[in-house]
Amino acid sequence: MRFNEKELIFLSRQPSDRSAELGMRGPKRGDVVKRRLVKLIVNFLFYFRTDEEEPIGALLLEQCRVEREDELVFSIVFLDEAERKYLFECDSRTQCVEWIDAIMKSSYEFMRKNLIFYRTEIHRLTGKDPLEQYGISDETRFQVNTGLPPLHPPLP
Amino acid sequence: MKLNERSVAHYATCNSPPDKTGILFKKGERNTAYHRRWFILKGNMLFYFEEKESREPIGVIVLEGCTVELCESESEEFAFAIKFDCTKAKMYKMAAESQAAMESWVKALSRASFDYMRLVVKELERQLEEVQEEARSLQIKNKQKKHQPQVQAATPGFRGASVTGFSQLRNPLEEELPSLGSSSRENGVSWNKPQSVVNGISEGWAWEGEGDCSGKGDGFRRPPIPPRRKTVGGLLGSPVSPGTDCFSKLHDWYGKEVAELRIEWLQGQ
Numbered sequence: 001m002r003f004n005e006k007e008l009i010f011l012s013r014q015p016s017d018r019s020a021e022l023g024m025r026g027p028k029r030g031d032v033v034k035r036r037l038v039k040l041i042v043n044f045l046f047y048f049r050t051d052e053e054e055p056i057g058a059l060l061l062e063q064c065r066v067e068r069e070d071e072l073v074f075s076i077v078f079l080d081e082a083e084r085k086y087l088f089e090c091d092s093r094t095q096c097v098e099w100i101d102a103i104m105k106s107s108y109e110f111m112r113k114n115l116i117f118y119r120t121e122i123h124r125l126t127g128k129d130p131l132e133q134y135g136i137s138d139e140t141r142f143q144v145n146t147g148l149p150p151l152h153p154p155l156p
Numbered sequence: 157m158k159l160n161e162r163s164v165a166h167y168a169t170c171n172s173p174p175d176k177t178g179i180l181f182k183k184g185e186r187n188t189a190y191h192r193r194w195f196i197l198k199g200n201m202l203f204y205f206e207e208k209e210s211r212e213p214i215g216v217i218v219l220e221g222c223t224v225e226l227c228e229s230e231s232e233e234f235a236f237a238i239k240f241d242c243t244k245a246k247m248y249k250m251a252a253e254s255q256a257a258m259e260s261w262v263k264a265l266s267r268a269s270f271d272y273m274r275l276v277v278k279e280l281e282r283q284l285e286e287v288q289e290e291a292r293s294l295q296i297k298n299k300q301k302k303h304q305p306q307v308q309a310a311t312p313g314f315r316g317a318s319v320t321g322f323s324q325l326r327n328p329l330e331e332e333l334p335s336l337g338s339s340s341r342e343n344g345v346s347w348n349k350p351q352s353v354v355n356g357i358s359e360g361w362a363w364e365g366e367g368d369c370s371g372k373g374d375g376f377r378r379p380p381i382p383p384r385r386k387t388v389g390g391l392l393g394s395p396v397s398p399g400t401d402c403f404s405k406l407h408d409w410y411g412k413e414v415a416e417l418r419i420e421w422l423q424g425q
Contacts, residue, residue, distance in 0.1 A: 001161050001164070001165055001212070001213055001214070001215055001216060002214060002215030002216070003159060003161075003164075003215060003216050003217075003218065004216075004217050004218055004240075004246060005157055006240075006242060006244065006245060006246065007218060007220075007221065007222075007240045007242060007245060007246070008157065008159070008218050009157060010221070010240070010241075010242035010245070011218070011220055011221060014221075042200070042220055042269075042270035042271065043199070043200065043270050054157070055157055056157070056158060057157055057158030057159065057160075058157060058158070058159050058160075059159075059160045059163075060159070060160060060163065060164045060167065060201070062163075062164075062167045062198075062199065062201075063163065063166060063167050063170060063172070064163070078160060078162075078163035078166070079163075079166070079170075080162065080163055080166035080170075081162065081163065108198075108199030108200060108270055108273060109172060109199065111270070111273045111274060111277050112199075112273065114277050114281075115273065115276055115277045115280060118277065118280035118281055118283070118284050119280060121284055122280065122283055122284050122287060125284075125287050125288075125291070126287055130280055130283050131276075131280075136267070136276075139175075139263075139264070139267065140173075140174075140175045140176060140264070141175045141199075141264075141267075141268075141273070142276075
């Protein structure tokens with residue numbers, strides 16, 4: 001699948017929401033833990049060799065689950081291939097908790113849910129749709145229930 | 157650079173609702189002809205398929221940091237371009253099937269960034285806090301005046317919680333259909349200062365800490381704490397976080413409070 005790599009690399013150089021050197025292990029059998037600079041930027045997790053400017057790779061953080069594996073370790077799995085775990089080793093319990101929290105909040109879908117909650121709540125309390133004054137109340141992405149059917153039947 | 161492509165492709169076709177779908181003509185990268193493709197916009201990702209029935213996307217355009225502009229094309233009507241700010245960046249030239257389709261796509265794409273969504277969420281979060289504060293202080297006033305015969309003047313209640321000048325959220329297309337150049341904060345220049353977009357909002361925030369899970373019934377309006385920058389994405393324990401149950405407590409408490417308030421106000425009429 002093609003993607004705009006240059007622009008993604010450019011994105012990886014922007015100020016991050018959170019970044020740290022962590023031990024990272026890929027999902028394949030035989031992958032070992034390696035020290036990586038991990039950067040969270042919008043809904044992407046970029047990982048770099050600690051002395052390099054260009055990232056080795058990126059993970060889009062949609063449709064994924066973050067879990068605490070043990071005191072210092074958390075994992076990311078993607079819902080379409082839940083057996084494959086990316087593991088991250090932190091230096092402290094606090095760091096581990098903070099990263100899990102940050103990653104959970106870094107999906108577009110998570111933010112959309114919050115937006116819908118706030119919108120509904122404000123409307124319930126004031127009788128007004130808070131998005132109306134910005135002229136964006138009709139945008140699909142802000143709808144409480146878009147009601148669109150799934151695009152493709154589930155694969156067998 | 158590696159990308160978790162399989163999972164990204166899965167995101168395109170899984171049953172989370174897309175933000176927009178439709179046919180667009182995309183100018184080829186080597187071959188300069190425009191190719192008809194089926195597009196799916198989800199979040200800040202624009203996927204394109206050979207056709208609507210295809211199971212796997214041919215490709216995806218990550219939209220974070222892009223600007224969307226109308227453009228002139230010799231061969232195509234209703235043309236627009238997705239541009240990026242980085243050096244040697246690609247420009248994706250697209251054409252829609254009608255004027256209406258073009259405007260709709262330009263609108264949807266220019267607000268597709270994660271940063272923009274984050275802005276809107278923070279703004280609504282702030283508004284909700286404001287509404288809640290007003291309701292709390294209204295309840296105090298009501299309690300104090302309960303034994304006085306005077307009719308309460310038309311209270312603003314918690315209607316019209318005003319929002320101070322949040323022009324960034326406005327539809328830029330209402331003015332004209334320009335390039336969302338450097339004066340726009342929506343998608344265009346997030347790159348130059350992504351932090352400052354968020355910080356620009358947090359400077360107006362006064363409230364530290366979330367909700368009033370503990371503050372129930374003490375009835376005092378908390379003095380505003382000087383504004384402080386919140387770390388992007390680092391709102392630990394905020395009502396937004398699914399990890400805490402403050403969220404549902406807040407929700408329930410507030411609902412009860414509003415019910416009481418309504419009754420009192422009606423009795424005072």
